[in-house]
Amino acid sequence: MRLYYFPVAPNPTRLRLYLAEKAQGGCEIALEYVQVHLPNGEQNSPEHRTRNPLGRVPVLELDDGSYLCESLAIIEYFEELHPEPPMIGRTPLERARVRELERVAELGVLHPIARIVHASNSPLGLPPNPEVAEHFRGVLPAGLQLLDTRIGDAPFVAGEAPSIADCTLAAALQFGRFRGIGIDSDYANLARWDAAYRERASAKDIIVL
Ligand SMILES: N[C@@H](CCC(=O)N[C@@H](CS)C(=O)NCC(=O)O)C(=O)O
Structure with missing residues (x-):
């Protein structure tokens, strides 16, 4: 493949x-x-x-x-x-929680970040659109806040084990950093999770920014 x-x-x-x-x-x-x-x-x-x-x-x-x-x-x-190790939880409720948080990471963080990047400084050369960038700058904090609250002091987005929610969130935040969009100190849990996740051996060669 x-x-x-x-x-x-x-x-x-x-x-x-x-x-x-x-x-x-x-x-x-x-x-x-x-x-x-x-x-x-x-x-x-x-x-x-x-x-x-x-x-x-x-x-x-x-x-x-x-x-x-x-x-x-x-x-x-x-x-x-390949169900092992599970990356979408084990029980029906765990699997629903992972999927819930993964959707929030995509729709509430990855999507707004991508729209801001492409509307302000697109690596694909798309024309700037300040209104769209401004709109999605206003949308992004709700997704970050929700994930910050849900992560709390857990090691991973959905609790004690890595899941696809971590993968989506880490990919989204890296794309933001690529164009200078960081997460500020209001999101302390998220910032702690982000720093720890980037140290994982699995992330080292992929999260490079
Ligand atoms: N929903 C699709 C989105 C795929 C997508 O938008 N990929 C971007 C890179 S992150 C792309 O290939 N963009 C090239 C383009 O739009 O020209 C997925 O999850 O795979």
């Missing part, structure tokens, strides 16, 4: 973090990694559009030559194939 990705781009990054967490937990998923250079527009080449007509990464190429897109669908596919 082959994984098409680009470093720091948040959606492939959360998938790579997931794979690194599985490996750290003893489940090595063998993949060939292929970079699609987003700032050069390689995602829009006819070759990549065959893999994903929307021109995005990540894309997983399966051994039969077919393609699977959407980072969460790919994660869920691997998780069903």
